[in-house]
Amino acid sequence: MIEEFRTLLAKLIVERGLSHKEVALMLDVDPSLISKYLSGEALPNKYRVKEIAEKFNIDEEYLKRVVDFSRYLQLARKRAGIESDASLVLFSGIYDAVQRHSKYIKSQDVNRILQKMIEALKRELNLE
Numbered sequence: 288m289i290e291e292f293r294t295l296l297a298k299l300i301v302e303r304g305l306s307h308k309e310v311a312l313m314l315d316v317d318p319s320l321i322s323k324y325l326s327g328e329a330l331p332n333k334y335r336v337k338e339i340a341e342k343f344n345i346d347e348e349y350l351k352r353v354v355d356f357s358r359y360l361q362l363a364r365k366r367a368g369i370e371s372d373a374s375l376v377l378f379s380g381i382y383d384a385v386q387r388h389s390k391y392i393k394s395q396d397v398n399r400i401l402q403k404m405i406e407a408l409k410r411e412l413n414l415e
Contacts, residue, residue: 292357293327295350299343300325313342327361330354 300310307325311318314335323329331339336354340347 290353290356291327291360292330292353293325295353296324296339299345303343314338327357330357330361 300307305313307321308318311321314321316335320329324331331354333351336350337347339345340350
């Protein structure tokens, strides 16, 4: 299962024994941005993704997928009004399936797939 960006960043920080301030200095950003990343309030843009991948020595393509997943998850949670772990588990399964078959899925279909997932998630969690 793919993880959220905030979870991955937190693990990277702990594994390397860094403080939030040290990470901010490393990435040349305000420490408040690191706090926003860790709380899920903000996600890095494509330039920052490249920099984070380089600084933490992780695969940039994997990090892009994690950030994309986190964006879709934020959107799904916002649209569905769900913050539970169930939404993460269900959505990550669908997201992984979409990613595995992305070469067969038109980009305009992604929103439709996401909307169907949200509808199913609401039904599953009795939120309708």
